[in-house]
Amino acid sequence: MKMREITNDQKLLAESAWLLFENKERILADPRMAHVPIDMQNCLAYFGSRAFEGATLGAYLEWWSEGNGCRTDKQGTPFLVVRIAGSPLSGMNKCQIVKQNGEQGIVRLDRFPSTWKSFAHICQRYRGSTYDSTILTLEQVILLLRA
DSSP states (O other): OOOOOOOHHHHHHHHHHHHHHHHHHHTTTHHHTOOBBBOOOOOTTTTBBBBGTTTTTHHHHHHHHSSSEEEEEETSOOOOOOEEEEETTTOOOOEEEETTTSEEEOOOSSSHHHHHHHHHHHHHHHTTTOOOSOOOOOHHHHHHHHO
């Protein structure tokens, strides 16, 4: 699947992933922040992006917190997975990550089935939830955290 052009929100999530992760309690406690929709072009062969419908800032934070989306490389440097792309059958994948120092890259993740399934499960929960008030934008959340 060919990637679409990178959006401003995709750049913001990658650039601010660790700031967001470090403020997860504050974000998850405020539905206006937790329900911010996030479209990082996550996709699976044969399924496209359907498995990840409902991806929100809260879904990412929960997923990173549980460990499948937050890992360490061979040197012990922590990283967050911000984009999932791969095959659910073969397990081959190329996923976008952000290291704690801000460096971004593309890696092949081990345990790919548990990686994408755990994120899809959390996204499904958010897809089914509703929030009646105004949802902030990702940019507004980042500005609030930096204020």
